[in-house]
Amino acid sequence: MSTIKVKDKVFEPYLTAAEIDKAIHRLGASLCEDYQDKRPLFIAILNGSFMFAADLFKNLPIEAEISFIKLASYKGTKSTGQVVTAIGLDIDIHNRHVVIIEDIVDTGKTLNAFLPQLRHQHPASLELVALLNKPEATEYTIPIKYLGFSIPDKFVVGYGLDYDGLGRNLADIYRLKEEQ
Numbered sequence: 001m002s003t004i005k006v007k008d009k010v011f012e013p014y015l016t017a018a019e020i021d022k023a024i025h026r027l028g029a030s031l032c033e034d035y036q037d038k039r040p041l042f043i044a045i046l047n048g049s050f051m052f053a054a055d056l057f058k059n060l061p062i063e064a065e066i067s068f069i070k071l072a073s074y075k076g077t078k079s080t081g082q083v084v085t086a087i088g089l090d091i092d093i094h095n096r097h098v099v100i101i102e103d104i105v106d107t108g109k110t111l112n113a114f115l116p117q118l119r120h121q122h123p124a125s126l127e128l129v130a131l132l133n134k135p136e137a138t139e140y141t142i143p144i145k146y147l148g149f150s151i152p153d154k155f156v157v158g159y160g161l162d163y164d165g166l167g168r169n170l171a172d173i174y175r176l177k178e179e180q
Contacts (some may be wrong), residue, residue, distance in 0.1 A: 011156075011174035012176075013172060032061065035099070040097040042100075043068070046065060046068050050068075050168075094118075111140070128146070134149050
């Protein structure tokens with residue numbers, strides 16, 4: 001892996017596809033153990049989680065369902081501070097075991113706005129699986145039961161994560177290169 005350019009920014013290698021795959025297998029095994037015979041509903045948050053959700057779901061040999069919701073709070077490399085719901089949830093989650101699939105949790109603002117909406121529908125359980133977490137960026141504490149990686153507060157692209165819509169298609173994850 002070498003540095004790449006996305007739009008006007010240079011990114012350096014951070015996590016390889018093999019490292020991501022290993023984390024997904026680990027997360028899948030934990031989820032299978034915890035949700036065997038519970039028929040969980042996974043809710044993937046678009047757009048960023050689409051690759052993670054697909055790969056994770058392929059690693060779940062249990063009876064499970066998946067749905068998608070679109071929430072957004074980013075423009076460029078910064079959070080806008082406002083959570084926008086573009087596509088809503090159309091499945092009844094009352095008494096269901098629900099697992100939210102998120103690509104990255106940084107400030108926690110998006111999930112802090114979304115989780116109460118789900119709790120209001122009285123699921124049997126509600127947990128979160130995230131590929132990445134930025135503890136240094138946390139403004140709202142969000143409990144992540146299933147976590148791939150804790151990373152520093154650096155902007156990342158690849159594996160579904162984007163910079164102004166670009167870079168999602170990269171198999172590896174890259175972080176913004178520091179200015180020299």
